[in-house]
Amino acid sequence: MRARSRLDGWMSWGAVGLAGLTLFGAGGALAQTQSGVRTGQAAYGDWSGDAPGVTRKITPADLVAPYGTPSAGAGPSVVDRPAGAQLHTLPGFTVTAFAKMDGPRLLRVAPNGDIFVSETNNGRIRVLRAADGATTAQTQETFADGLDRPFGIAFYPLGPNPQWVYVANNNSVVRFAYHNGDLKAAGPAQVIVPRLTVDGRGHSTRDVAFSADGTRMFVSVGSGSNYGEDIEPKSPQDAAAWQAGHALGAAWGTELNRADVLEFDPSGQNERVFAAGLRNCVSLTVNPTDHTLWCATNERDGLGDNVPPDYATRVSAGDYFGWPWYYIGDHEEPRLKGARPDLAGKAKVPDVLFQPHSAPLELTFYTGDHGAAAFPPEYRGDAFVALHGSWNRALRTGYKIVRLKLNHGVPTGEYEDFVTGFVVDAKGVWGRPVGVATAHDGALLFTDDGGDTLWRVAYTEGAK
Amino acid sequence: MIRAVLSLAVGLSLMAAAAQAQGPAGDSTHGQSLFQDRCSMCHVLGGQGMGPDLTGVVGRKAGALPGFNYTPALIASGLTWTPAQLERFLTDPRGLVPGTAMRIKLSDPTDRRDLVAYLRTLGKR
Numbered sequence: 001m002r003a004r005s006r007l008d009g010w011m012s013w014g015a016v017g018l019a020g021l022t023l024f025g026a027g028g029a030l031a032q033t034q035s036g037v038r039t040g041q042a043a044y045g046d047w048s049g050d051a052p053g054v055t056r057k058i059t060p061a062d063l064v065a066p067y068g069t070p071s072a073g074a075g076p077s078v079v080d081r082p083a084g085a086q087l088h089t090l091p092g093f094t095v096t097a098f099a100k101m102d103g104p105r106l107l108r109v110a111p112n113g114d115i116f117v118s119e120t121n122n123g124r125i126r127v128l129r130a131a132d133g134a135t136t137a138q139t140q141e142t143f144a145d146g147l148d149r150p151f152g153i154a155f156y157p158l159g160p161n162p163q164w165v166y167v168a169n170n171n172s173v174v175r176f177a178y179h180n181g182d183l184k185a186a187g188p189a190q191v192i193v194p195r196l197t198v199d200g201r202g203h204s205t206r207d208v209a210f211s212a213d214g215t216r217m218f219v220s221v222g223s224g225s226n227y228g229e230d231i232e233p234k235s236p237q238d239a240a241a242w243q244a245g246h247a248l249g250a251a252w253g254t255e256l257n258r259a260d261v262l263e264f265d266p267s268g269q270n271e272r273v274f275a276a277g278l279r280n281c282v283s284l285t286v287n288p289t290d291h292t293l294w295c296a297t298n299e300r301d302g303l304g305d306n307v308p309p310d311y312a313t314r315v316s317a318g319d320y321f322g323w324p325w326y327y328i329g330d331h332e333e334p335r336l337k338g339a340r341p342d343l344a345g346k347a348k349v350p351d352v353l354f355q356p357h358s359a360p361l362e363l364t365f366y367t368g369d370h371g372a373a374a375f376p377p378e379y380r381g382d383a384f385v386a387l388h389g390s391w392n393r394a395l396r397t398g399y400k401i402v403r404l405k406l407n408h409g410v411p412t413g414e415y416e417d418f419v420t421g422f423v424v425d426a427k428g429v430w431g432r433p434v435g436v437a438t439a440h441d442g443a444l445l446f447t448d449d450g451g452d453t454l455w456r457v458a459y460t461e462g463a464k
Numbered sequence: 465m466i467r468a469v470l471s472l473a474v475g476l477s478l479m480a481a482a483a484q485a486q487g488p489a490g491d492s493t494h495g496q497s498l499f500q501d502r503c504s505m506c507h508v509l510g511g512q513g514m515g516p517d518l519t520g521v522v523g524r525k526a527g528a529l530p531g532f533n534y535t536p537a538l539i540a541s542g543l544t545w546t547p548a549q550l551e552r553f554l555t556d557p558r559g560l561v562p563g564t565a566m567r568i569k570l571s572d573p574t575d576r577r578d579l580v581a582y583l584r585t586l587g588k589r
Contacts, residue, residue, distance in 0.1 A: 078565045102558075204505065301496075
């Protein structure tokens with residue numbers, strides 16, 4: 001029975017791969033677009049069916065049962081860019097290497113256009129500068145160093161003249177005094193939140209964002225473990241007692257205040273849980289259009305190739321997204337069966353489901369409305385997400401930049417491949433997207449910590 | 465087989481001697497804590513992860529664990545993971561092996577020594 005279902009799985013993979021190849025042969029992006037949205041099992045696919053314009057929509061009804069395939073150990077071998085390898089994007093756009101860096105991660109653009117990038121493993125924040133329309137960076141400096149695995153970056157107050165650059169380290173939030181144009185922090189780090197987690201272990205990235213009115217600071221903290229295996233079980237009575245005094249779905253022990261979005265005053269005071277059950281909300285962003293808070297979240301491993309989807313979602317106060325006891329709504333984690341019957345039916349379904357194990361890292365809203373490289377108006381208000389790429393899946397997913405479609409701020413659940421081409425073959429990749437942001441001139445920038453490159457996507461069709 | 469075991473034993477005792485020559489053997493308890501902090505999200509002992517299983521890594525040839533998808537850079541490095549090489553690698557992985565996917569650096573020499581002391585306790589796979 002098991003062998004049979006596996007064979008069926010392989011046959012459907014073959015069909016998806018073949019469809020992808022056919023579309024490629026039929027002339028690229030246009031044909032892909034005309035083929036319509038991939039849904040259901042066809043949406044899962046893998047890298048071989050990716051191409052700019054390919055659009056997917058995965059819904060909770062498409063979820064497959066856990067353990068349909070073995071848990072894969074298929075991490076990528078990061079190779080040098082093969083001769084002739086190119087990134088692919090939609091007609092009218094051009095993607096070029098903007099700067100070489102060393103392990104570039106999250107990316108945020110300051111109000112004056114300077115480009116801030118965390119180099120997490122070097123413990124530093126870099127800042128780059130380029131004239132509008134320039135295809136390469138002219139300046140690259142170290143804004144701050146000696147930090148403990150810095151990742152998230154935010155400018156505060158909001159608006160054209162921030163006075164601080166906030167940095168989310170592995171287990172603290174600090175800030176540096178800042179004036180537009182500073183290429184080096186004017187003073188030492190000021191500690192805003194001295195400690196985020198009990199032990200700093202497990203998922204190590206943190207992000208920081210401010211509410212649109214500037215009164216609240218959000219910090220995302222991923223879980224310490226995969227599916228809560230380190231959480232000491234509680235009896236139903238004890239769990240209910242815990243729940244009564246905490247945010248819906250909040251975990252305890254070493255997972256206390258983890259798999260959460262935390263909320264503080266901008267001074268770092270008055271910590272509370274804003275939303276829970278987000279296994280690893282790697283990036284936090286406020287949609288500039290409607291001021292909703294968004295998370296790009298990595299779901300759990302070990303349940304098989306096609307379950308569960310990773311996701312991007314709007315997050316509201318008091319939301320619970322299931323981790324560790326449930327996933328994608330009311331799907332119970334099989335390794336924690338029966339542990340939290342009180343949370344059945346309580347987990348919110350996320351807005352946009354990605355191919356399982358895609359590893360969505362940074363999410364950004366496209367804000368370019370003028371400038372030498374600005375995208376056509378239909379891109380405004382949509383979001384882009386950098387998918388770092390899978391390891392816990394036999395056939396690779398991710399390793400691309402995707403566009404999330406929104407309709408007046410409401411996500412449709414559809415996402416479209418926007419930049420593809422990093423996967424070489426079943427074993428090798430030559431790049432891994434991490435950060436993504438809109439540049440001052442309307443280009444879309446993204447970091448790649450596989451190929452140590454900051455990339456720039458410009459709309460060039462409209463260039464005069 | 466016996467020869468392999470013998471040469472392994474000789475190799476290990478040589479490595480132990482080398483480590484002794486460098487100074488104290490390191491605090492493997494602190495090393496275990498560092499491992500949990502900095503390594504365990506990618507390196508799952510006895511299991512699958514983003515990085516290779518480090519059980520028995522000390523004395524192993526770099527890029528040699530069957531079934532793991534190593535970078536060509538690591539396979540071509542020709543390194544053998546002696547304690548000293550592991551400490552060099554942990555100082556700056558991409559400095560020693562440009563192109564490796566391993567990114568974690570330990571800047572404190574005591575941390576490196578303690579971590580390697582812990583890796584040495586992990587035995588054979």
